[in-house]
Amino acid sequence: MDLSKLVRKNILDLKPYSCARDEFKGEASVFVDANENPFDTGLNRYPDPLQNTLKATIAKVKNVNAANIFIGNGSDEPIDLIYRVFCEPCINNVVAIDPTYGMYKVCADINNVAYRSVPLSDNFELVAEELLRKVDANTKVIWLCSPNNPTGNLLNEQEIETVLNAFEGIVVIDEAYIDFSGKESWNRRLSEYPHLIVLQTFSKAWGCAAIRLGMAFASEEIVQTLNKVKYPYNINILTQKQALERLSNVEMLNSHVTYILKQREWLKNELEQLPIVEKVYGSDANFLLVKVKNANKTYDYLAANGIIVRNRNNVTLCANCLRITIGLVRENELLIGALKKFSGNR
């Protein structure tokens, strides 16, 4: 891979902003280089712009090299940066599966980059050949999401591999839900595929949606290029500290995942017995996609009873589908109770 052929020329030529903490790294007794307030409020110093302590810890927990980690303000930041780094507005295009996570299209629209979507098969499977048919000389990025949102399934490994082998631009695999899937991350394959970017997040299994922390795993070259373009202090110190604390307690993540997977089974089984439910799709994530007789009416009934699910009725291949996040036992029971009542009323 020749990254210089993929990166926009203005980004290749960019001389990034050099902040005080870039220019001097290390120990010293007096720091009067960044115009900070000298009084120790606990927060008076700028955070590490490259989050080295946090990356070293993530590297250990995830068993990857720290140099292959980019950290962003949620996954939203690397998603947007990938457009800004690789896609020339009005010229380049990206290819994505449909249905999938909405941010890929929103960021394409913001950056004025054409977004080409390719429907998954009827059972929500990726068909590499069809995806690749939409690729042309101006295609810079392919967006994949596995397990996919809102369908919940892992995409077929062979099909992903076909895409990785055939496409010479950037392939993104968004693994926001990987911890619920029992599958190994594609970040194991970074050395094999230098054009691969794997996204993960603290927002789901790690239980930290509020701190806004996303990770991109990629070749050192790609990570360095993303670093050039990001805001200098994109991850605040409160977020870095909280993330370190969560990373020190992997047992909590594991126990949450175990609980959620058990509840996913229970909820699927309960839903399948309801007469208004036509199908509960298999899930490798922390939610279920459920086809009901009438999604709008079911949604309205639940909302009127204080239970909010995600109505995916208007999404490709998802007519009359609701996306339901696995909650606590009590919440799942309330949901099933309300749906039983709704079924009985009809």
Ligand SMILES: *Cc1c(COP(=O)(O)O)cnc(C)c1O
């Ligand atoms: C929830 C989700 C994310 C998480 O985004 P953050 O900005 O990290 O909170 C990323 N990708 C997909 C597919 C998601 O469903």
